[in-house]
Amino acid sequence: MDQQDDKPSGQGRKPITARELAQLIGVSQSAVSRAFTPGASVSPKMRERILTFARELDYQPNAIASMLSKRRTNIVGIVVSDMENPFYPALIERLSRELQKIGLQSLMFNVTKGSNIEDQLMALRQYNVDAVVIVSATILSAATLDWATENRTAVLVNRTIPDSKLTSVCCHNSEGASAIADHFYELGHKRVAYVAGLAHTSTNMERQGAFITRIAELGLTLAANLDGTEYSYESGYNSALAIAAKGSVDAIFFANDILAAGGLDALRDEAGLRVPEDIAVAGFDDIAMASWPHYSLTTFRQPINQIVAATVKIIRTGSAQPGRPAKTHLISGELKVRKSTIGTALT
Amino acid sequence: MDQQDDKPSGQGRKPITARELAQLIGVSQSAVSRAFTPGASVSPKMRERILTFARELDYQPNAIASMLSKRRTNIVGIVVSDMENPFYPALIERLSRELQKIGLQSLMFNVTKGSNIEDQLMALRQYNVDAVVIVSATILSAATLDWATENRTAVLVNRTIPDSKLTSVCCHNSEGASAIADHFYELGHKRVAYVAGLAHTSTNMERQGAFITRIAELGLTLAANLDGTEYSYESGYNSALAIAAKGSVDAIFFANDILAAGGLDALRDEAGLRVPEDIAVAGFDDIAMASWPHYSLTTFRQPINQIVAATVKIIRTGSAQPGRPAKTHLISGELKVRKSTIGTALT
DNA sequence: CGTATGCTTGCATCCGGATGCAATGTAGAT
DNA sequence: ATCTACATTGCATCCGGATGCAAGCATACG
Numbered sequence A, B: 001m002d003q004q005d006d007k008p009s010g011q012g013r014k015p016i017t018a019r020e021l022a023q024l025i026g027v028s029q030s031a032v033s034r035a036f037t038p039g040a041s042v043s044p045k046m047r048e049r050i051l052t053f054a055r056e057l058d059y060q061p062n063a064i065a066s067m068l069s070k071r072r073t074n075i076v077g078i079v080v081s082d083m084e085n086p087f088y089p090a091l092i093e094r095l096s097r098e099l100q101k102i103g104l105q106s107l108m109f110n111v112t113k114g115s116n117i118e119d120q121l122m123a124l125r126q127y128n129v130d131a132v133v134i135v136s137a138t139i140l141s142a143a144t145l146d147w148a149t150e151n152r153t154a155v156l157v158n159r160t161i162p163d164s165k166l167t168s169v170c171c172h173n174s175e176g177a178s179a180i181a182d183h184f185y186e187l188g189h190k191r192v193a194y195v196a197g198l199a200h201t202s203t204n205m206e207r208q209g210a211f212i213t214r215i216a217e218l219g220l221t222l223a224a225n226l227d228g229t230e231y232s233y234e235s236g237y238n239s240a241l242a243i244a245a246k247g248s249v250d251a252i253f254f255a256n257d258i259l260a261a262g263g264l265d266a267l268r269d270e271a272g273l274r275v276p277e278d279i280a281v282a283g284f285d286d287i288a289m290a291s292w293p294h295y296s297l298t299t300f301r302q303p304i305n306q307i308v309a310a311t312v313k314i315i316r317t318g319s320a321q322p323g324r325p326a327k328t329h330l331i332s333g334e335l336k337v338r339k340s341t342i343g344t345a346l347t
Numbered sequence C: 001c002g003t004a005t006g007c008t009t010g011c012a013t014c015c016g017g018a019t020g021c022a023a024t025g026t027a028g029a030t
Numbered sequence D: 001a002t003c004t005a006c007a008t009t010g011c012a013t014c015c016g017g018a019t020g021c022a023a024g025c026a027t028a029c030g
Helices: A018-025 A029-035 A044-057 A063-070 A087-101 A117-126 A142-148 A173-186 A202-218 A233-246 A257-270 A304-317 B018-025 B029-035 B044-057 B063-070 B087-101 B117-126 B142-148 B173-186 B202-218 B233-246 B257-270 B304-317
Strands: A075-080 A105-110 A131-134 A153-157 A167-171 A191-195 A221-226 A251-254 A280-285 A298-301 A328-331 A334-336 B075-080 B105-110 B131-134 B153-157 B167-171 B191-195 B221-226 B251-254 B280-285 B298-301 B328-331 B334-336
Touching (some): A018 A029, A029 A044, A075 A087, A075 A117, A087 A105, A087 B087, A087 B105, A105 B087, A131 A304, A167 A173, A173 A202, A173 A251, A173 A280, A173 A298, A191 A233, A202 A221, A233 A251, A251 A257, A304 A328, B018 B029, B018 B044, B029 B044, B075 B087, B087 B105, B087 B304, B105 B117, B117 B142, B131 B304, B153 B304, B173 B251, B173 B334, B191 B202, B191 B233, B202 B221, B221 B233, B233 B251, B233 B257, B251 B257, B304 B328
Parallel strands (some): A075 A131, A153 A167, A167 A328, A191 A221, A280 A298, B075 B105, B131 B153, B153 B167, B167 B328, B251 B280
Antiparallel strands (some): B298 B334
């Protein structure tokens, strides 16, 4: 019953502070602070002495206090939503790793249809993150975003928003969609189809627009143009079946690889068609699965490394701060031709 | 050239503080603080008045300052590493969403083989996160972990560490592996195989151990027991080919679904076997892909919702703080029987 | 009508570092 | 040897809220 000697739910002993350390060494707290600040005005011997003691006494500067006085958090807020599509985990993992390399941590903000987005984003402001990266395709109005990212560096990744003043980094979607169209043309396909992802997203609209335009230029027929409500395997599966049922389509361009994967399986396993002999299939993104032997999917590769590099550079140089003109950085991708459009049939 | 009127790299105007707000309204700063603190001692009218003005003037409490004085960050550090396996993104997304519901944000710490793990974890301590969740299978010694999580709530998810005093939440791996063994037995298989994931991980060892034990109890033959160096599609693919080459195996249990997916594709597309007629296949996790028609993979489902719920509860109640006895929470899973072990052949 | 009880509110101070400025010390110049 | 210039170090204060304590005030009760 007597637990008065230690807090029942306490956090153990609390860490040593700069002032305590300073007192133990017999220097001022400022000296300690400076010893831990690269480039600060301290003599090498003083710094050495302090760092030695610090190591010994297990002192580490409190990041929170530092944030408060420096008015800088070294934290980047990442707004995400579509973690079902492997492209995003891959992107986010790489991004957060690269940010860590330059001393920035990643605070994740999941926004989902179910939740109140404004509430979620409210936290973004309160935490005073140094920068915000938005990799979510979820509907966010330009106004909401401008509010949430007010006065701080902000980057949209893999999407653009027409009326927003935000900088964005995107794969060159229209280039990619055109490349797919060209590829279909070169293979001699005449009647092609497009299967959309989430309809209103910029990625979908750009890919769809460029594909249809290029198809027309090449004199091919757009035999089907399916609306989409999501970027999912199931959606691709069902769309492919619908197209197969109508018949007379040579090749399908799916708005991304997940859709294409669903489509491929539907065409082969359920519709009984041979890919690519009976019908060719292409996707977009080049997620890991696309190169699996089973899928071997022709797709337009989004260069994640370059996208991340561009994003990190923008954050590092602060070239996306309010007042700066918004800029859209288009990253070139690369057509990866695999067996879903050429070569021998699978299975 | 003349940009002297505003800071070139500045963050725009800075937000209003509690003191400023208080002065404008004519109350004390403490009143403002209390108005934003649920349960604090303020009259309803006072709170109302302050909140109204706050809304009007776009005041929001600075979370950093709050952390410093409350000695509480409302941030949970999540240590991750294996984002290639879809199971983890799914888990993390759900976890971070549930945490958000109770007002906690997620700070991601990616640890990778390439990077110095101790350096990464150093940040964990500096940020004073309220709790740490480790969902990484990467090698972390008990000592490293104890140091990184010293004095704070810490939970291991989907793994255990023998000599560590950390609480963990795991799917009941041995139950699952036994269930798979029973399932193989009931189907009449005699010669079965195990394909390992990352060898030293607790998940792999538990699944392997229980499977082999149960197999022996049932009088089945362990015809192959392949070591593994990673949980990847390619690894599963190659292992399956090795087993197919040896021949005379009725059923394979892969340590997880990604391995099983690779294995399935290899057996069907490359080895030319029918699944499940010639050989049955089972996995573990029940990732989204497992239920795709193409794979239709029999697997032991890890109940992500329950795992997350248990984890969140531990964090919420603080039942994993230093001093408390470490406990391993075993969550029961469920065998999902699909076409990779029963029914008609696919393709 | 005086006083006890409790609720509100403000004051002062703390959380742990960062930093401008002044004080001190040292070396180099004359 | 004297003075100037610069490198170090410490002091005091600030960052923006949280909170213990005491003063202020209203309601309740005798």
